[in-house]
Amino acid sequence: MGERIRVLLAKPGLDGHDRGIKVVARALHDAGMEVIYTGLHQTPEQVVIAATQEDVDLVGLSILSGAHNTIVAEIFELMKASGMNDVPVLVGGTIPDDDRPGLASMGVAAVLGPGTTMHSVVTLVQQLTQRGRARP
């Protein structure tokens, strides 16, 4: 109780479009969360190391280059290897509908496309992190 939700927002891969993730970062911050933003061009290893070290409640990935299938799969493998099975992962960016079932089966909690409101992101993060904390 009283503890702030800690969120890692990451830009894995070579994509440099960061308007969306920075808007989300501000929105989560203004909603009282602790936001750690990695900056651009992170390898999957760097993202998972940051998530472990910062002990975050949720990881948000932003990818707009089309490399999501490869990158997200690698991040999940590394997270499993580091015992981070419980940390929910959100993916934002330009993700074609056809790729959503694949990402969901990897374990992605939700995909946030263009047009998502900041309010709905905040609510989603609150719900996902509460569910995670309720677990024994």
Add this chain to the structure above:
Amino acid sequence: MAELRKKEFRTLDDIQLKRVYTQADVVAPSVGNPIGMPGEFPFTRGVSPEMHRQSFWIMGMYSGGGTAEETNKRFRYLLGQGQTGFSIALDLPTQMGYDPDDPMSKGEVGKVGVTLASLEDLERLFDGIPFEKVRQIRTTANAISPLFVAMVIAMARRRGIDPRTINLFVQNDVLKEYIARGTYIYPPAPSLKHCVDVIEYCARNGLRNWTPMSVSGYHIRDSGATPAQELAFCLANAIAYFQEAVGRGVKVDDFAQNVWMFLAGDIAFLEEVAKFRCARRIWSKLMRERFGSTVSETQALKIFCYTLGGRLTAQQPLNNIARVAIMTLAAVLGGVQTLATSSYDEAFSTPTEEAATIALRTQQIVANESGVADIVDALGGSWALETLTSELEARVLAILEQVEQKGGAAACIESGYFQQQLSGAAYRYQREVDSGERVVVGVNAFKTDEEPKIPLYRPDPEVERRQVASVQALRSRRDNIAVQAALAGLEQVARGGGNTIEPLIACADAYATTGEICGTLRRVWGRYTDPAVF
């Protein structure tokens, strides 16, 4: 008093709009500087007396993706459809100086553009395409633009073509990469000098048809900037490059007439027309007063416009065709020289061929059917437009002044000032959309439950494997002793602070790879990590 729709009417730059404008609102921008005539200083009304009555703007589109062979096929198709300018979209590994088999490239090869791992890929790209039929070749190269230039020169020499007969248009604006687009390699200071190498090389080698730089406000705008920020940050970067070039003894009138400005074409119609006019007016004064230009070609700013992709919506995607038509009208009435129009599916992916064709047809309809290209600066003299143009100018100059006080563009990048200004503006905009104060059709109003169903361009997943195989085969086939010698030559020049273009041509000609060449420069200059501010 009638009840109004809104409490106040404001532009993105917070300019309060009046109910109606009259002659009393139109103040001369400065003493002795009335609205003027097209083709005359300060060029508010256009760069030439006849503008689009002489010839239409160059119509281009962003295209690329997959392998060089596929892009080559697409170029041939578009050439047959009447397109005269070609943009080569490069994939992210190429733009950031990594080979397809580098671990950093995994999943990114061929995704947002074509791979140029070596001169071999460029040769495949232009196989069978006559340079003389193409009015303009553009590319998104920035951090690697000097290498791209070197590859084109190497290819031209091998084809027996004088590089001076080609019209190459490189973006070559790396400073904005730190502000907005993110495809940088080295730290800002050596990167700035690397870009100016292209300006210097073109000026000293008579490459008069080439555009050695296109200072870009577009990406800054797409990252959330207001129109005034778009112009001001872009101009601040231009000043930094020009100071470096002039410092090397290159006269402004020997290169600046070939430098273009790349701006976004947004949907707020009058605000955008005002922006293009304002850009020309400020540029002309900057060239004359600050850089001492005496040649009118230098002072007349040529604008390349691309309709603002970020304004297109994933919801009800066909609406984007209407949006792009309005953006096109604004760009044409704003007097741009080259226009690239977005495809309606841009919010999803790289355009399909059908969507790209509709985007081109939109321009052709505006050009040939609407009649707006038949009068030069047809909106000039409108009290509302002239007021907006002057108010925007005042705001741009105020921001430029702030940037100067903070030490100029490079200092503002390193402190994260630009980046923070942008994310602030993007956040404000998004809050207005979320609250419904700003209506975006199909997104926060007039919604339908239908899921968008449009055909999508899917990059071939095999592309990455093929590119990896191709670059590995090249490495075992070429003369590796010649490659090592060329790379050593490049390293020596880079360490000595000399112009890198000639040694880069030697590297390209020896079929050194993009990763090897940029790796060499990374060793000399280091790499950049962004301050990650939001």
